[in-house]
């Protein structure tokens with residue numbers, strides 16, 4: 001049975017960067033890295049968010065974009081939101097040396113993965129990509145977990161100058177990894193797919209689509225015959241390769257196909 005709606009109080013709300021915030025909630029939620037919740041801002045909207053923190057004071061890390069996230073960004077400690085979940089298929093850790101590639105707010109579902117994998121004794125390298133140094137999120141958190149963090153910024157203000165995929169590619173050139181995990185802009189995912197396919201490396205990516213129900217009923221997140229909410233949001237390379245719409249189109253809020 002799908003987990004029902006829980007009304008929870010905001011325990012903490014902090015800025016991670018100019019446009020990214022973390023909201024922690026009172027109470028516990030156990031989930032696998034990569035799983036998500038549906039967040040309901042009463043009177044405004046309900047939308048999917050990955051869990052950036054699990055267990056006690058579980059939480060989300062989000063980019064302020066449209067009406068839903070703008071309303072969320074105004075809430076303060078003690079305010080109440082509705083949460084359904086956890087939902088979806090998360091990441092599954094395979095192998096001993098992992099390369100995690102996170103672009104922008106794609107670090108939200110991958111930070112718990114980095115922490116879980118390092119805790120399990122795996123060697124984890126994280127490529128943390130952002131537009132600029134001020135937009136980097138969870139660099140310290142991931143380094144403290146024991147992962148090797150490699151930073152890339154599009155404008156060259158910190159670390160490697162260029163896209164996270166360029167830095168990931170050069171790391172894969174130098175070192176052997178057992179598996180690659182990624183979340184970020186869809187172009188980043190499709191580029192990583194090409195790199196991993198060429199190297200015959202197992203890869204998993206977390207994919208985003210508009211979601212209204214989160215439980216495989218409304219069809220909003222349909223992607224080439226799969227429901228991203230229940231079959232994903234994490235998919236393996238074989239599945240990703242079968243998605244003809246990936247990187248090209250998605251359904252908008254009205255169910256119409258639109259370009260990405």
Ligand SMILES: Cc1cc2nc3c(=O)[nH]c(=O)nc-3n(C[C@H](O)[C@H](O)[C@H](O)COP(=O)(O)OP(=O)(O)OC[C@H]3O[C@@H](n4cnc5c(N)ncnc54)[C@H](O)[C@@H]3O)c2cc1C
Nearest residue numbers: 047048049050061062063066067068069108208209210233
């Ligand atoms: C499984 C899953 C996990 C997610 N995790 C996170 C997360 O951890 N942090 C985070 O910042 N965002 C995450 N998102 C995206 C997040 O749900 C949207 O940014 C949010 O719904 C935007 O709502 P809004 O009302 O502020 O903006 P809207 O006005 O609804 O949309 C603003 C823009 O974002 C696009 N958009 C809206 N919803 C989605 C969506 N679900 N997928 C792709 N594009 C969308 C719209 O088409 C529009 O261009 C996740 C999405 C999914 C499917």
